[in-house]
Amino acid sequence: MNTSINLWRILTIGLLCVTLLVLFPFVFGVNFSGLNDLFSNGSFQSTLQTTLLNAIISAIVLVTFGFMGAVFLLKVPSFSFIGKNLGLLIIPITLGNISIAFICKLVWGDSAFFSGIAQGSQFNKLGFLLLLGLYQFGLLFVYLFWMQLQNINADRLNFAIATKFSFYQKLKDIYLPHTRNLWLLLAAIAFVFAFYEESKIAYLFKVSQGTNSELVTNWLTRNYQTNLLVNPDFARNQVYDASAFVLIAAIAGLILLFLVLYYFIKKSTALKLYPTNQSTRNGSFTLKKIGLLFGSILCIVAILPLLLSLTKVSFSFNFSQLGFPLLMTFIATLASSATAIFFGISSRLGWKQTLSSFSQKSLPFFVLLFVLLLVPPIVILITGYKWMSLIGYSSQSIIYTIWIVGHILLTLPILGSFVLFNHFRVSNNEIDYLQVYKLSKAETIRFSFFKRFKAEYLLLFIIGYSFIWNEAVLNNLFSDYIPSFVSGMKMLITGRGADYDKAFGYLLVSFIVALLSAIIWRYIIEKAQKQLNTEV
Amino acid sequence: MNTLSRFFITAVSFLFLLVSCNDKENKITIIGENSSSIQSMQSLQPEYEKSSGVKLDFKPNSFEDAFNKSNQDFANKTGLYDLVLQYNFSLSSFVRNNYVYKLNELKKESSNTTYDFETDIFPNVWNEVGYYYKNPANPNDSESEVISYPFAANTMMLVYNQDLFNDPSQKKNFLVKYGRELTVPADMQSFKQVAEFFTQPDKGLKGVCLQGSTGGWLYYEWCSFLQGFDGKVLDKNQGWQGNANTPVLLANEKGIAATEYYKSLKPFNAGNFVTTDGVEQRNIIKKGNVAMGIIWSDYSWGLIDDGNGKIDNRFAFAPTPGNKSMIAGGSYFVNKQSKHSKEAFQYMTYLLKKETQVKMIQKGLCAPTKSAYDAPEAQKVPYVPALKTSLLRAEYMLEAGPDADLINNVITTYIQKIWNNEIGVQEGLNAAKAQIDKERKPLFQ
Numbered sequence: 001m002n003t004s005i006n007l008w009r010i011l012t013i014g015l016l017c018v019t020l021l022v023l024f025p026f027v028f029g030v031n032f033s034g035l036n037d038l039f040s041n042g043s044f045q046s047t048l049q050t051t052l053l054n055a056i057i058s059a060i061v062l063v064t065f066g067f068m069g070a071v072f073l074l075k076v077p078s079f080s081f082i083g084k085n086l087g088l089l090i091i092p093i094t095l096g097n098i099s100i101a102f103i104c105k106l107v108w109g110d111s112a113f114f115s116g117i118a119q120g121s122q123f124n125k126l127g128f129l130l131l132l133g134l135y136q137f138g139l140l141f142v143y144l145f146w147m148q149l150q151n152i153n154a155d156r157l158n159f160a161i162a163t164k165f166s167f168y169q170k171l172k173d174i175y176l177p178h179t180r181n182l183w184l185l186l187a188a189i190a191f192v193f194a195f196y197e198e199s200k201i202a203y204l205f206k207v208s209q210g211t212n213s214e215l216v217t218n219w220l221t222r223n224y225q226t227n228l229l230v231n232p233d234f235a236r237n238q239v240y241d242a243s244a245f246v247l248i249a250a251i252a253g254l255i256l257l258f259l260v261l262y263y264f265i266k267k268s269t270a271l272k273l274y275p276t277n278q279s280t281r282n283g284s285f286t287l288k289k290i291g292l293l294f295g296s297i298l299c300i301v302a303i304l305p306l307l308l309s310l311t312k313v314s315f316s317f318n319f320s321q322l323g324f325p326l327l328m329t330f331i332a333t334l335a336s337s338a339t340a341i342f343f344g345i346s347s348r349l350g351w352k353q354t355l356s357s358f359s360q361k362s363l364p365f366f367v368l369l370f371v372l373l374l375v376p377p378i379v380i381l382i383t384g385y386k387w388m389s390l391i392g393y394s395s396q397s398i399i400y401t402i403w404i405v406g407h408i409l410l411t412l413p414i415l416g417s418f419v420l421f422n423h424f425r426v427s428n429n430e431i432d433y434l435q436v437y438k439l440s441k442a443e444t445i446r447f448s449f450f451k452r453f454k455a456e457y458l459l460l461f462i463i464g465y466s467f468i469w470n471e472a473v474l475n476n477l478f479s480d481y482i483p484s485f486v487s488g489m490k491m492l493i494t495g496r497g498a499d500y501d502k503a504f505g506y507l508l509v510s511f512i513v514a515l516l517s518a519i520i521w522r523y524i525i526e527k528a529q530k531q532l533n534t535e536v
Numbered sequence: 537m538n539t540l541s542r543f544f545i546t547a548v549s550f551l552f553l554l555v556s557c558n559d560k561e562n563k564i565t566i567i568g569e570n571s572s573s574i575q576s577m578q579s580l581q582p583e584y585e586k587s588s589g590v591k592l593d594f595k596p597n598s599f600e601d602a603f604n605k606s607n608q609d610f611a612n613k614t615g616l617y618d619l620v621l622q623y624n625f626s627l628s629s630f631v632r633n634n635y636v637y638k639l640n641e642l643k644k645e646s647s648n649t650t651y652d653f654e655t656d657i658f659p660n661v662w663n664e665v666g667y668y669y670k671n672p673a674n675p676n677d678s679e680s681e682v683i684s685y686p687f688a689a690n691t692m693m694l695v696y697n698q699d700l701f702n703d704p705s706q707k708k709n710f711l712v713k714y715g716r717e718l719t720v721p722a723d724m725q726s727f728k729q730v731a732e733f734f735t736q737p738d739k740g741l742k743g744v745c746l747q748g749s750t751g752g753w754l755y756y757e758w759c760s761f762l763q764g765f766d767g768k769v770l771d772k773n774q775g776w777q778g779n780a781n782t783p784v785l786l787a788n789e790k791g792i793a794a795t796e797y798y799k800s801l802k803p804f805n806a807g808n809f810v811t812t813d814g815v816e817q818r819n820i821i822k823k824g825n826v827a828m829g830i831i832w833s834d835y836s837w838g839l840i841d842d843g844n845g846k847i848d849n850r851f852a853f854a855p856t857p858g859n860k861s862m863i864a865g866g867s868y869f870v871n872k873q874s875k876h877s878k879e880a881f882q883y884m885t886y887l888l889k890k891e892t893q894v895k896m897i898q899k900g901l902c903a904p905t906k907s908a909y910d911a912p913e914a915q916k917v918p919y920v921p922a923l924k925t926s927l928l929r930a931e932y933m934l935e936a937g938p939d940a941d942l943i944n945n946v947i948t949t950y951i952q953k954i955w956n957n958e959i960g961v962q963e964g965l966n967a968a969k970a971q972i973d974k975e976r977k978p979l980f981q
Binding site: 115118119204205206207208209210211221222225226227228229230231232233381382385386388389392393476479480487490491493494495496497498499500501 | 751
């Protein structure tokens with residue numbers, strides 16, 4: 001048994017080491033010589049503080065919105081019309097940053113409201129960004145929480161009904177404990193994306209020091225560009241020093257957020273306060289109606305901006321440039337999803353006690369896993385160039401392979417943690433049981449994971465596809481060989497070659513990918529329903 | 537593993553191998569910002585490939601990506617790009633770091649013996665975008681040498697809405713209000729007057745659309761106004777000149793006058809200013825409710841071209857108000873790691889021939905050669921006469937040393953604060969001067 005556990009652990013640690021290997025040029029390039037200048041640089045300090053605060057607030061708001069939204073939808077059955085179409089809520093996340101910024105500009109760019117935000121204070125701009133975050137991540141979070149709540153054991157719910165639990169009691173004693181791991185996972189993801197937000201704010205508000213609107217990624221990029229005119233080595237050294245400090249701040253911020261949420265949920269669920277039950281006889285019926293209405297509104301919100309943007313510009317539809325990257329993204333997503341699943345299984349089996357939930361014990365593991373995501377994107381870009389100068393661009397096969405491997409490594413933190421979160425449902429008792437009966441590794445994987453998590457793995461694939469499709473660093477690095485959607489869009493909406501009509505043609509491809517994702521997901525849900533009905 | 541899974545894995549592997557097929561053709565790889573300059577080169581690609589037998593592989597990128605990629609390629613010596621199209625502020629870095637061939641090195645390798653087009657290049661433009669210190673380690677302003685040929689000669693121009701300027705009722709009202717005919721403004725005073733006149737809220741009209749965003753837009757435009765007041769940012773004669781001790785002139789009386797004038801245009805301005813870059817300005821002007829704008833010459837093509845080969849005749853062009861225009865643009869740089877430097881040089885000489893330049897002007901190039909502008913086909917492009925006049929009178933105005941981006945950022949920061957009334961003109965310019973003085977010195981070490 002020990003040999004088996006050690007094997008899983010070695011495999012997991014090996015994969016983590018390979019992932020962190022990406023950062024070697026960065027780790028050896030940091031010398032902290034410019035740290036004094038950095039500490040005395042007022043703009044850097046204030047930008048970092050704003051970024052950190054914004055990321056923590058955004059994460060808390062988004063995850064709370066997701067949870068509360070899901071609670072409103074609680075009475076919407078999975079297999080109802082609205083329930084099946086709630087899959088539309090995954091569309092915004094599949095669009096990506098640059099598309100959402102462009103749609104926003106098309107739909108609201110000329111409005112007095114947007115003008116007021118653009119000319120307003122930093123608070124207004126970050127507030128607007130949070131609204132976009134609610135659209136992009138919040139709707140997905142609602143959906144993920146809702147799916148999680150659908151899995152609550154029927155006995156527990158029946159007990160709650162029989163003992164006339166108030167809404168507050170259900171929230172505290174059932175819903176919150178049941179979704180605790182999801183709270184922590186989604187908060188971490190929201191934190192990372194808010195901390196390293198760059199493209200939306202840069203495109204929409206043309207961030208600058210003059211308008212006090214820069215976030216830390218904007219600051220790093222601006223200084224890197226300035227120093228490039230001296231030479232690239234000088235620019236790299238400067239950005240590495242600053243990034244090391246930013247990385248430490250990001251890790252500290254993430255740990256702080258994790259602990260705050262962890263103790264908030266722990267304390268809330270441990271409270272012995274039980275107000276009187278105020279639910280009415282028709283409460284359940286009313287809640288269902290509210291849920292259906294709220295679900296319909298959310299679905300409309302998810303697709304309305306896309307429909308509105310269709311009316312704003314004429315467009316030419318051209319698949320020729322994007323056919324190849326769509327195919328490559330498909331291959332990379334297959335590889336990334338498979339790696340994440342493998343990682344999720346080996347880590348669950350390797351550390352069955354520690355990795356049975358998000359807790360203080362598992363925190364170091366997840367921080368290590370998230371390190372790659374917490375490194376500033378510009379560092380990933382520069383180290384990418386460094387790695388490519390060592391590996392060489394000698395053949396296209398090498399370039400394509402490196403591109404795929406790069407995506408596997410860059411997506412591992414998010415996809416791996418998503419898989420691991422789902423694998424928490426495999427109980428320690430079950431793992432012990434399988435080991436007592438000496439099931440082979442292949443059988444264990446098949447029975448406890450593959451068969452159980454088919455739908456989750458498909459959702460993983462859909463989310464992975466959108467991450468890789470909209471990824472801005474690695475795709476940019478290789479965009480001369482594998483046309484990148486993000487680089488192409490950026491080129492068509494900014495700079496001398498800007499052409500909104502062509503850009504919109506580009507965007508349509510992304511719409512189609514997003515809609516296809518939603519359709520496939522709906523199909524799987526329907527199939528699951530039919531299967532369940534047959535079993536019943 | 538079932539048959540379907542095996543088939544799936546085989547199919548994916550096959551697709552991967554298929555897309556991995558190597559391309560070993562003899563070719564020149566060219567990187568530059570996606571702009572009318574590189575697009576005009578692309579338009580002649582089939583013609584050149586047929587006549588030379590050399591394949592051209594264009595890699596148009598956004599400005600930031602082209603800038604990063606070319607710098608990383610040079611620094612890492614990966615030799616991915618044979619020919620790099622970059623702007624004048626990159627020249628200093630490329631030469632100091634010995635990344636690119638100098639023109640005389642390329643000429644020695646070439647079989648060409650005549651370079652007639654050289655006398656046709658705007659000398660002021662070439663001197664600004666293609667020359668550098670002979671000895672960068674010990675720079676001497678009187679000792680410079682040619683490094684590269686320019687690919688484009690850019691400047692800023694005044695664009696105006698002809699429909700508004702030719703409107704009889706507007707003409708009549710202007711005459712009544714100011715006691716003179718409505719004409720295209722040629723000096724700072726009349727520019728402001730016309731901007732004020734066309735600001736007519738009841739008709740939804742604005743006098744001007746200024747570029748106030750970061751990313752160089754505000755800096756370049758403000759410098760154009762500073763030039764109109766005969767001012768300078770640094771005390772020198774070329775953008776690439778200078779050292780750690782070059783005096784900063786920014787906050788003198790000319791700088792103050794230019795900034796006060798610039799800020800006085802605020803009531804007549806369309807758009808959000810701080811978010812208005814060249815693209816947004818172009819989109820606002822295209823709507824037809826703005827009388828004037830100061831526009832980059834290489835953005836002019838995008839303003840008049842409707843994408844279907846038709847010219848939007850609502851807009852006309854003139855040199856910027858005042859008696860000077862500024863020089864921008866960039867050069868062709870041949871990578872020292874290139875295995876096709878001869879072919880790249882040959883291609884450059886082809887592009888600079890008059891007949892090629894005339895064709896490229898018709899596709900949006902702001903050509904660096906004079907005679908091409910006089911060709912009848914080129915004259916049909918609405919902005920060509922104004923562009924040539926501007927380039928002939930153009931002078932250095934924009935910084936192009938290692939401190940160029942720093943100066944750009946600091947000036948943008950303080951002019952935005954001045955515009956938003958967060959700081960006074962004098963106070964803001966003094967603060968900008970102090971910051972530039974302090975932060976530019978380490979960049980020269």
